[in-house]
Amino acid sequence: MPTSVTMPRLGESVTEGTVTRWLKQEGERVEVDEPLLEVSTDKVDTEIPSPAAGVLTRIVVAEDETAEVGSELAVIGDEGDDAGSAAPAPQQEAQAEPEPAAPVEPSTEKPVEAEAPAPQASGGSAEGTEVKLPALGESVTEGTVTRWLKAVGDSVEVDEPLVEVSTDKVDTEIPSPVAGTLLEIRVGEDETAEVGGVLAVVGSASAAPAAAPAAPAPAPQQAKPEPKPEPKPEPTPAPVIESKPAPAPAPAAPAPAPAQPAAPAAETVKANGAGDAGYVTPLVRKLAAEKGVDLSSLTGTGVGGRIRKQDVIDAAEKAAAAKAAPAPAAAAAAPAAEAPAAKAKPEPSPLRGRTEKLTRIRATIARRMVESLQISAQLTTVVEVDVTKIAQLRNKAKADFQAKHGVKLTFLPFFALATVEALQQHPVVNSSIDVEAGTVTYHGSEHLGIAVDAPKGLVVPVIKDAGDLNLAGLAKRIADVADRTRNNKIGPDELGGGTFTLTNTGSRGALFDTPIINQPQVGILGLGAVVKRPVIVNDPELGEIIVPRSMVYLALSYDHRIVDGADAARFLGTLKERLEGGHFEADLGL
Known part of the structure; x- marks a missing residue:
C-alpha cells in the first residue's frame, strides 16, 4: 500500500520548509529511515528519512519549492510496485537481443555511424530512462551541452557525472539518474536544449553488449602496428646501421596509449x-x-x-x-x-x-537583524573587568578539569555562570516586552543563548534552565551545543526560547563590539578578548603600582524601552564584581 511522505514539524514555530535537494529520484528503491531529501527552514537544515521501504513512485514537491508542515512531499510504493516496474524491462531487453540478427543492422555496419543506430534501437526497445535538463535557476530556460563525459555504450552509475552543461548563470555537471548503459545521446556538444528537454537515454546494463563490439573494433586497428615483424628483421640488418628504424619499436610506446x-x-x-x-x-x-x-x-x-x-x-x-x-x-x-x-x-x-x-538561513539572519533594530531602542554600555584571578584558577585547574569532564576549560563558562547569577538578581534584563498588550514579562528561568559561528552563518542555540547548572555543567552544555550546531546536528527546538544571549566576539581577537539584540529578548552581552595590559593597582605596602593584568571588555546591548541605563549599569556592576572576585574554587574542586 502506498505510503505518503509528509513535511514533519521541525520546531515549535516552524510552519513550512523548502526542499533543497532530493537524495532519491522517482523509480529508485529506498529503505526505512534512509535519507530521502534535504529540507531547509528558517532555523535549521536537515534530512527527511523515508517512513517505509519501497520505491519512490512520485515526487510531489520539487527542489526549491516550499511546503507547509503536514503537506505531502512524495509517495513511496510497496515492494510489488518495484517488481512490477522492473518486470517489463527484461522482456523488452530480451526482444532487443534478436534485433542485431535482423538484416537492418548488417546494412548499417558500412560506416562508423552504425554505432548510433545500434544504441538507439536498444534504447527504444529497452525503454531506457531519459536524462533531462533540470532547472538550473529561476530565470534559466535553456542550457548548452559543453562536453559529454560518457560515450554511447559506456556504463554509468547512479549520480555519476554524465554531461557538462553551461547556462547564462552557471556551468555544472548533470549526473545520471540511474545505473546502466548510455544508449543514446540526443543533444550533441555545443547544442542547446530547453529545460526539461531530453539529453540522453540510459538503459539497462544488459544493453551493453550492443555497444561492446564497437570497443573491440578499434582494438584490431591498433593491433596492426603490433604484428610488425620489424623487430626481427632488425637483428638481420644488424651490420647496417640504418637499422635505426629500430626506433620504430618506439611506436610501441602507443601501447601505453x-x-x-x-x-x-x-x-x-x-x-x-x-x-x-x-x-x-x-x-x-x-x-x-x-x-x-x-x-x-x-x-x-x-x-x-x-x-x-x-x-x-x-x-x-x-x-x-x-x-x-x-x-x-x-x-x-x-x-x-x-x-x-x-x-x-x-x-x-x-x-x-x-x-x-542567499541561503535561507542567511536571509533569515539578515531580516531579523534589521527587524531587531526597527523594533527596539538599542544602545550599548561597556565595562572593563580584571579577570586575572580567573586566569590563574583556569591555568591551575584546566588539565584536571578536562580529564574529569571531557571538555576544555575556557573563559566562557565563567562568564556564563556569572551572567545567569546576575540575571537572577536583575530580572529586568531577563525580560520581554509586549507593547501592543502593554505588558512586560520577567522570566522565571534563565534560558541562555550562545552565539555560534557556524559554517552557514551565526546560529544561536539555547541552553534551557542555565541557572540550574554549575560551572562544569555549563562548560559541557556549551561545548555540546556548539559542536552540534557547527555539524548541523542541533535540533530545531534548541534554537528558540532564549531569554538572554551571550556572544563571544573576543574568540576572534575583537576587543569589544555593539551586538544586536536577539528578539524578543531585551539584552545581549558581548564578550571581548582577554588580553594582558599594564594596569594601575593599589598595593597595601607599595601603594599604586603598574602591573600586568588579564583584562576584558564586556559590552551589554539592551532595549531602552524597558531597560534604563542605570539598570544596565547595575547589571554590569554585579557581573564585574563576581568575575573580579574570582571565587570559583568550589566549582573547580580546588
Missing part, C-alpha cells in the same frame, strides 16, 4: 568522490579539482556526512600551510628574512568576484 583511457577512469573516480567521499555536488567537485584536493581523503561535515564546499576550502588551506611549514625548516640554513616571504602571500578566497543566492 591504451593506458590513457585508464587515466580518465582514475580522474572519474576522483571526480565522483569515490572511496570515502560518497556523492558530492558538481560545485564541490569543481572546487576540489581547482584546489587539487583529493575528495576521498576528506570527512564531510554536511548533512549525512556529505562533503561541503567549506570542507574543500579548509583542506586546501591546510595543504597550503603544510607546504609552507617545511619552508622554515629549509630556511634554517637560509637567511631568516626569507621565512616570512614564504608566508606573505595567502591564497585569495574562492568567493572573490562571485555572486551567489
